[in-house]
Amino acid sequence: MVNDNKSDTLIQKYTVCANDFASAGAASASVKKTLKQLGFSPDFIRRTSIAMYEGEINMVIHGGGGIAEAEIAENYVKITLTDEGPGIADIDLAMREGFSTASESVRELGFGAGMGLPNIKKQADEINLSSEVGVGTTLVISLFSGA
């Protein structure tokens, strides 16, 4: 983890490795601990960590790894997941429940059910997915906390 802190926000950067299922989830687990230390509500922590975990897994399976960056402020969390993977050809299709391009070997591990992106959308308050085939994908997940 690398940090690059301004005064009112905390920036945590993590490297997510391709096809490393054993350590997948490490970044979201670390962010979850930070949110607990900051006293966010259980529901907010739960939604953030599920959304970030799913995003992290997507980078492990599809993105060829990448960078996960969490910007944590008093009343929001913004997670930016950037990879230089194959990109998503049809974003609308990718957002559909049950749609997946995951390989058979990934499915055998219990991943790739096509619920990742829809679940992220469900948990987050705002998502922004931009992708270019052959260049990479950037997913920005935002959650806003009332208190």
Add this chain to the structure above:
Amino acid sequence: MDNITHSVTLDASKCKGCINCIKKCPTEAIRVRNGKAVIISDHCIDCGECIRACPHHAKKAISDPLSLMDNYKYKVALPAPSLYGQFQSIRDVNIILTALLDVGFDDVFEVALAAQSISDYTKDILPETRDLLSGPVISSACPVIVKLISVRYPGILDNVLKVITPVELAAIAARSKVIRDTGFKPDEIGVFFISPCPSKITASKYRIGYNESVIDGVFSMSEMFVKLHPAIEKTEPKNLATAGVRGIKWAFSGGEGSAINESLFIAVDGIDNVIRVLDEIENDKLKNVRFVELNACPGGCVGGCLSVENPFVARARIQRIGMEFIEDKDNASIDSDLYSTDVLNWQFVPEYNSTLRIDADRSIALRKLADIENLLETLPGIDCGSCGAPSCNALAEDIVNGSALEADCVFRLRERMSELFRDMSVLQDYMSPPFRDSNEIL
């Protein structure tokens, strides 16, 4: 005893100020200060890991003195199922139960019988409880687990089964039976639990989900063992056993899960394994599991730090006792009038009270967390414990919270000293202008 909220405590005269306990504490609740271990009360979950870790036996569990029995006219013993595994070559539970009468109790009520009723109740409510959750139902039988979840795992407090423990039910059932059978008044009856661990001592005094205790005193199993051992040699066993092997098996990991006859359950023991599984439940990774039995001690209650026998032998003995049962008592239960939601459900759910929280004010917490991360980059990261904190991270938190200094780190201290020496050697070579050889400026 009324003023303490923990049973795990320190015998300062034995403490050498080493770092064994601070490294083993799962919630980083211990620091070494002025040569002695100090327990941070809010963070302690009474798991007893420090008692196990201390080579000097300076950590101990405070239980009640046996003389407490003298305050009551009618004394009832509540033996934990794990007691049955403590004695060599005992194949008949009645020997142990009768020996309890020989050492001064007027009656015994087996916690194992109450455990069978809690198993029945769990089985009854499991389907509807499970339907409301995305993850598994978590057993509330081990008080360490409930405490750990309520301070560290806010997201899964809902998953905890909000049901009283077998020992609490045994205490309630024992008292009502004695009142009915003997006519003694409630305050003349003393109900005493024989506990294998400190967390059950604490939980008996400060009931989870309740304001009042139903237990009058808790005796340490190891202390009771010393009294019971000679009595067992001489006793003439009476037919006192009420519980079957189904309840007695609660003594070891897996016993509770198998007693509710749930096929999709996992049983996890040992605090490190428990923490790993709680993380997974919180991350929604155990969706397909229906019931999770968690025991903080290795092997389950037989591994409690107040037990005498090692958990593996104790488990084997309990299994052998089970095989010797002539009569099947697995379906025996407490009085049916106590089998109600009023008795068995918690009255309230304890509030989530995070001990991880850095500061009550989030903007201050954010700043402190940034300071902690910056500090961590300057610390060696080898978690040596020489500063009295269990890890560099814990030291950084302590520094930011004002309870430690950067110079407490021996490595940082050394760096500071070499910086000072460097400055001193430069100053040593410095000459005032009148004494210089040339016009050189330092």
